[in-house]
């Protein structure tokens with residue numbers, strides 16, 4: 001296979017949903033259909049132990065929520081599909097936003113009874129900002145749910161883009177009969193509760209109207225009516241509009257029954273985009289110049305969008321997840337971390353085949369490669385095989401919650417510092433070091449992040465800490481056009497200055513008016529609520 005066709009056959013997407021909409025179940029069924037996992041270990045069994053294929057960390061099992069995002073690769077119809085899971089809990093939204101920067105499309109799972117829920121709404125916003133193409137899967141049609149027209153209407157409103165139904169349900173709940181595939185013009189007949197594979201399902205062509213009416217009676221007739229209404233009201237399918245994030249194809253099904261899932265896999269292959277170009281900056285005569293990196297560029301380039309520490313409790317290692325933007329990875333390749341200009345010296349390099357991690361033989365743009373290291377790599381780092389460039393766009397949000405860290409046993413200062421440095425680099429929490437000294441500050445976007453960090457400091461670094469509230473309610477990263485202006489500002493508010501894990505200067509606020517007042521006093525200072533790694 002040529003280099004170009006290797007990149008063209010890749011699909012990298014994130015699966016997003018509100019908790020309990022059925023993301024974990026659908027993920028497993030996608031893996032099942034692609035043959036990446038065997039039937040053994042049903043979702044129920046996994047749920048009982050609160051442990052799913054995509055959950056790795058001890059803490060996830062304890063809490064039964066997906067804290068960490070994970071990566072799974074599968075092969076389907078000769079395409080390499082990289083699926084990135086996202087934590088459903090809102091307190092880990094930052095992690096999710098970063099995952100969304102690493103994909104070319106998103107699969108949105110909606111509970112047909114609940115419609116578009118709060119957490120999905122926030123994720124949609126991020127996708128929309130980036131014009132990420134979205135495929136919609138309406139799940140749980142085997143339950144008593146809302147009318148498909150009603151759901152379509154809501155998705156359309158929430159997404160702010162037209163929906164184009166690709167499949168249409170016949171009945172629902174106890175009288176769920178199946179789905180009509182509008183592309184193949186055939187109805188797939190629903191059978192519940194079985195661990196079925198794709199070719200096990202019976203299909204009847206829609207042209208065979210007599211058979212369909214005879215077997216499914218009024219359910220079929222009313223499905224045809226509502227389908228005609230829906231397609232009449234929707235625009236025709238426009239692939240370019242979908243790729244531009246301006247139209248979403250909608251599929252109906254039941255994840256837990258393996259039903260309607262293959263249609264989604266086919267859509268990923270047929271509709272979802274292959275790896276897209278990614279924006280970077282490069283220095284030309286010491287000036288930053290924007291450069292689009294194309295997937296077919298031969299030089300290796302990738303960005304660290306996630307760092308996860310101590311996945312194997314026996315080794316104090318960290319995995320840096322790199323989304324490849326271009327080139328080809330082969331074992332033993334010499335790579336450089338652009339921020340430090342140091343060689344990346346991984347102890348192992350892996351891909352993520354469902355539950356297993358495997359040594360990488362080769363990888364291309366779109367693939368996620370995990371580099372295990374003992375440090376030296378941070379969230380947002382650009383890795384190349386030599387070229388001088390830095391990818392942009394990995395977001396860090398100004399925290400809105402702050403806590404002071406108090407060590408219970410002062411003899412464990414070193415462990416605490418190591419733990420905070422690593423958890424900060426991982427992006428599990430933001431760590432601020434006040435310029436005037438004193439205890440470290442933790443900044444979070446969601447309350448649960450504090451609990452996770454406290455738990456991990458103890459479990460992984462043997463540093464038992466107490467977290468205490470403090471007066472801060474926000475932070476802004478600050479920059480100025482000249483060093484003198486910055487110095488003047490820092491001198492005016494010495495007690496409010498802190499450095500984050502990337503040594504970027506931030507101003508800590510105690511009220512919403514704070515920034516406004518400081519801005520009035522120092523009009524030339526720039527206050528940033530979002531730091532993009534650059």
Ligand code: GDP
Nearest residue numbers: 019020021022023024025139140143254255256
């Ligand atoms: P997640 O939180 O989005 O990952 O959701 P899960 O995949 O864990 O599913 C939440 C619950 O919904 C579980 O009890 C699943 O068994 C159930 N579920 C998932 N898909 C379906 C479906 O198609 N029909 C029904 N009736 N239940 C489902």
